[in-house]
Amino acid sequence: xxxxxxxxxxxxxxxxxxxxxxxxxxxxxxxxxxxxxxxxxxxxxxxxxxxxxxxxxxxxxxxxxxxxxxxxxxxxxxxxxxxxxxxxxxxxxxxxxxxxxxxxxxxxxxxxxxxxxxxxxxxxxxxxxxxxxxxxxxxxxxxxxxxxxxxxxxxxxxxxxxxxxxxxxxxxxxxxxxxxxxxxxxxxxxxxxxxxxxxxxxxxxxxxxxxxxxxxxxxxxxxxxxxxxxxxxxxxxxxxxxxxxxxxxxxxxxxxxxxxxxxxxxxxxxxxxxxxxxxxxxxxxxxxxxxxxxxxxxxxxxxxxxxxxxxxxxxxxxxxxxxxxxxxxxxxxxxxxxxxxxxxxxxxxxxxxxxxxxxxxxxxxxxxxxxxxxxxxxxxxxxxxxxxxxxxxxxxxxxxxxxxxx
Amino acid sequence: xxxxxxxxxxxxxxxxxxxxxxxxxxxxxxxxxxxxxxxxxxxxxxxxxxxxxxxxxxxxxxxxxxxxxxxxxxxxxxxxxxxxxxxxxxxxxxxxxxxxxxxxxxxxxxxxxxxxxxxxxxxxxxxxxxxxxxxxxxxxxxxxxxxxxxxxxxxxxxxxxxxxxxxxxxxxxxxxxxxxxxxxxxxxxxxxxxxxxxxxxxxxxxxxxxxxxxxxxxxxxxxxxxxxxxxxxxxxxxxxxxxxxxxxxxxxxxxxxxxxxxxxxxxxxxxxxxxxxxxxxxxxxxxxxxxxxxxxxxxxxxxxxxxxxxxxxxxxxxxxxxxxxxxxxxxxxxxxxxxxxxxxxxxxxxxxxxxxxxxxxxxxxxxxxxxxxxxxxxxxxxxxxxxxxxxxxxxxxxxxxxxxxxxxxxxxxxxxxxxxxxxxxxxxxxxxxxxxxxxxxxxxxxxxxxxxxxxxxxxxxxxxxx
Numbered sequence: 051x052x053x054x055x056x057x058x059x060x061x062x063x064x065x066x067x068x069x070x071x072x073x074x075x076x077x078x079x080x081x082x083x084x085x086x087x088x089x090x091x092x093x094x095x096x097x098x099x100x101x102x103x104x105x106x107x108x109x110x111x112x113x114x115x116x117x118x119x120x121x122x123x124x125x126x127x128x129x130x131x132x133x134x135x136x137x138x139x140x141x142x143x144x145x146x147x148x149x150x151x152x153x154x155x156x157x158x159x160x161x162x163x164x165x166x167x168x169x170x171x172x173x174x175x176x177x178x179x180x181x182x183x184x185x186x187x188x189x190x191x192x193x194x195x196x197x198x199x200x201x202x203x204x205x206x207x208x209x210x211x212x213x214x215x216x217x218x219x220x221x222x223x224x225x226x227x228x229x230x231x232x233x234x235x236x237x238x239x240x241x242x243x244x245x246x247x248x249x250x251x252x253x254x255x256x257x258x259x260x261x262x263x264x265x266x267x268x269x270x271x272x273x274x275x276x277x278x279x280x281x282x283x284x285x286x287x288x289x290x291x292x293x294x295x296x297x298x299x300x301x302x303x304x305x306x307x308x309x310x311x312x313x314x315x316x317x318x319x320x321x322x323x324x325x326x327x328x329x330x331x332x333x334x335x336x337x338x339x340x341x342x343x344x345x346x347x348x349x350x351x352x353x354x355x356x357x358x359x360x361x362x363x364x365x366x367x368x369x370x371x372x373x374x375x376x377x378x379x380x381x382x383x384x385x386x387x388x389x390x391x392x393x394x395x396x397x398x399x400x401x402x403x404x405x406x407x408x409x410x411x412x413x414x415x416x417x418x419x420x421x422x423x424x425x426x427x428x429x430x431x432x433x434x435x436x437x438x439x440x441x442x443x444x445x446x447x448x449x450x451x452x453x454x455x456x
Numbered sequence: 457x458x459x460x461x462x463x464x465x466x467x468x469x470x471x472x473x474x475x476x477x478x479x480x481x482x483x484x485x486x487x488x489x490x491x492x493x494x495x496x497x498x499x500x501x502x503x504x505x506x507x508x509x510x511x512x513x514x515x516x517x518x519x520x521x522x523x524x525x526x527x528x529x530x531x532x533x534x535x536x537x538x539x540x541x542x543x544x545x546x547x548x549x550x551x552x553x554x555x556x557x558x559x560x561x562x563x564x565x566x567x568x569x570x571x572x573x574x575x576x577x578x579x580x581x582x583x584x585x586x587x588x589x590x591x592x593x594x595x596x597x598x599x600x601x602x603x604x605x606x607x608x609x610x611x612x613x614x615x616x617x618x619x620x621x622x623x624x625x626x627x628x629x630x631x632x633x634x635x636x637x638x639x640x641x642x643x644x645x646x647x648x649x650x651x652x653x654x655x656x657x658x659x660x661x662x663x664x665x666x667x668x669x670x671x672x673x674x675x676x677x678x679x680x681x682x683x684x685x686x687x688x689x690x691x692x693x694x695x696x697x698x699x700x701x702x703x704x705x706x707x708x709x710x711x712x713x714x715x716x717x718x719x720x721x722x723x724x725x726x727x728x729x730x731x732x733x734x735x736x737x738x739x740x741x742x743x744x745x746x747x748x749x750x751x752x753x754x755x756x757x758x759x760x761x762x763x764x765x766x767x768x769x770x771x772x773x774x775x776x777x778x779x780x781x782x783x784x785x786x787x788x789x790x791x792x793x794x795x796x797x798x799x800x801x802x803x804x805x806x807x808x809x810x811x812x813x814x815x816x817x818x819x820x821x822x823x824x825x826x827x828x829x830x831x832x833x834x835x836x837x838x839x840x841x842x843x844x845x846x847x848x849x850x851x852x853x854x855x856x857x858x859x860x861x862x863x864x865x866x867x868x869x870x871x872x873x874x875x876x877x878x879x880x881x882x883x884x885x886x887x888x889x890x891x892x893x894x895x896x897x898x899x900x901x902x903x904x905x906x907x908x909x910x911x912x913x914x915x916x917x918x919x920x921x922x
Binding site: 170171172189197198 | 863896
């Protein structure tokens with residue numbers, strides 16, 4: 051027998067929703083076959099069968115909320131004609147040197163809740179019933195949760211009316227309306243955006259950039275670039291380069307506030323917002339300052355594909371230092387992006403549009419893009435923000451600056 | 457006049473632990489002890505010497521009886537009672553010296569003499585030579601312990617009619633010994649002398665042995681002792697004793713009524729219990745009154761007199777060394793302005809006979825009387841591998857748990873090393889553990905402790921090994 055456990059979900063992710071079971075209780079499954087899909091704030095992840103066998107029972111039904119280490123279900127190994135995976139329980143008297151992990155996913159390290167660990171019995175009840183162990187009032191020594199407390203919590207839940215989905219009373223649905231539960235991703239987007247608005251002293255500065263030079267460069271080299279690197283030369287790589295150029299010049303924009311401290315980051319991990327079917331997510335291009343244009347293009351391409359396929363890992367989403375959002379792909383001419391907390395800056399790219407510009411006393415048609423920098427005024431001064439954005443603009447208008455680092 | 461933060465009257469397990477804790481917490485502390493050694497009844501004439509004799513006599517019996525032969529060890533042992541008593545005395549001396557060392561280590565002063573409260577904040581000490589001194593203390597802790605209870609008509613002469621103290625130092629192995637009182641002390645000391653060759657009869661007023669012990673456990677225990685040759689006369693009242701030159705005649709009559717009879721033995725051990733030692737302590741000088749039985753009423757060790765505290769056998773609760781030790785720590789911590797608490801429900805009891813009996817928490821009888829719905833899990837040592845291997849399969853472990861919450865309410869173990877096994881359950885119960893919490897914790901194999909786990913499993917019906 052092997053418990054199917056909720057795997058570790060990532061640093062800041064405390065719970066997941068059971069999205070879908072691909073197997074029913076009683077189904078025969080093969081080792082590494084996907085049993086259940088979980089959805090977290092940031093990613094979907096799959097939990098595979100730890101061995102050949104039969105899915106005995108499902109502890110966490112679809113829609114249930116689970117925490118890392120919580121039991122999702124249980125498997126009986128070795129049935130279905132297949133030889134059991136060699137995962138013997140430790141034999142008496144002879145401690146097994148390396149017990150096989152209970153599931154194919156990373157085994158959870160600790161008890162599912164913060165604070166005092168649950169008593170073994172309470173741990174079982176919490177896991178089997180998807181209770182929130184940390185929310186149970188403990189009557190044991192030093193407030194520990196006893197089995198009696200867990201049973202009481204279970205009963206309280208059974209007796210309580212279904213908790214309302216939202217704090218406000220749900221309004222009635224009219225004939226031509228439809229009520230759909232927000233996905234966990236959408237809830238998270240909503241919560242985090244609002245948090246960013248509430249916490250930061252956020253404002254936006256604008257500029258515009260003449261794309262002629264970058265476009266010319268791109269036109270001139272796009273074929274040979276693709277031939278050499280196997281990836282198309284897009285504008286995004288120039289913007290990533292330009293942004294890093296700017297961040298190095300104005301470190302405040304690459305910093306974050308932590309309590310009463312400011313943390314300056316000497317690494318440049320650039321989040322690139324990607325629209326997916328489920329919503330907007332922001333995978334992070336690591337150490338982008340060390341990448342060439344082709345490296346950036348390849349990195350963004352890989353992240354974008356992973357995002358659309360729902361294959362992003364938590365690591366892909368965490369720890370960005372600055373974000374670029376391109377509303378231009380949808381045709382936006384001008385917008386004020388919201389910060390990706392706890393970062394202090396986000397660059398908004400927009401649609402390239404030919405506009406008459408006055409250059410040298412002449413009206414000239416130029417491919418123009420409005421740029422927006424939303425920033426946290428608590429860290430970044432107006433001067434810094436504007437300087438940063440001008441740096442980006444100059445680097446795009448004259449890409450040779452990037453080469454010369456001026 | 458010396459001024460102390462705390463003066464403790466009595467250097468037994470309550471007193472000496474109080475003193476050590478006081479020293480640890482930086483209080484200027486002294487212990488007044490009239491005995492020439494520290495350690496009180498427990499070390500000098502109680503737990504320690506009795507365990508020395510229990511251990512020695514158990515090995516003697518194993519060697520003389522069938523046990524060694526079964527194991528393939530053929531020996532012809534010869535009892536050397538003088539040496540047995542000597543090793544007992546040596547161990548006791550080493551232990552009492554150990555406390556003297558702990559006093560020095562924790563800067564506790566040992567004042568030799570009889571202590572007596574002489575008004576608020578004053579302790580009068582009468583030394584052996586009769587000299588009297590008065591000490592001053594902000595706090596006085598009474599830890600004078602207890603003494604064997606007398607029985608009208610049975611005069612202890614420590615010659616033919618002895619109490620527990622005398623029974624620890626009999627000059628010879630009695631041919632016959634009558635123990636008055638089937639309590640822990642009587643059964644332990646009765647066991648010692650039976651193993652060494654005495655014919656032992658236990659006379660008990662109640663119709664059961666070891667009052668306070670879970671009834672089922674007591675029954676199993678009694679059966680075991682009977683098998684060993686201890687005879688029991690239950691529901692019998694001793695009305696008189698006449699000590700002769702080489703024997704004692706005892707008048708016994710059935711409690712239920714009927715004709716009295718006379719029984720004889722070479723020695724009689726009076727062990728009907730203990731009473732608090734609270735006389736001549738000057739309690740009246742601070743207005744502290746004892747209850748009818750001599751106990752000092754306290755509220756968390758505070759007596760009615762400010763600055764006067766009491767712990768151990770002189771206050772209510774089980775009269776056990778380890779209970780006094782708990783009292784001591786809690787009392788001193790309260791004196792030091794800290795938090796102190798003792799849960800008497802979690803004070804374990806152990807009978808160090810063979811088999812041992814140990815328990816903590818409630819008995820089935822207590823639960824029934826309180827109307828608590830409970831579940832029982834029981835596991836016999838006959839199904840425990842270690843017990844089988846050692847040919848020690850007597851007894852069982854029994855776990856009582858709340859029917860609804862599964863919280864462990866009581867644990868009763870009869871069998872060798874039960875006393876060592878009960879500690880696990882004391883910890884578990886202090887943490888309000890459920891039987892399942894024990895059932896789901898890995899225990900070493902093969903050990904007797906597995907029986908405790910299997911019993912815990914039994915509460916919810918999944919005992920696996922029987």
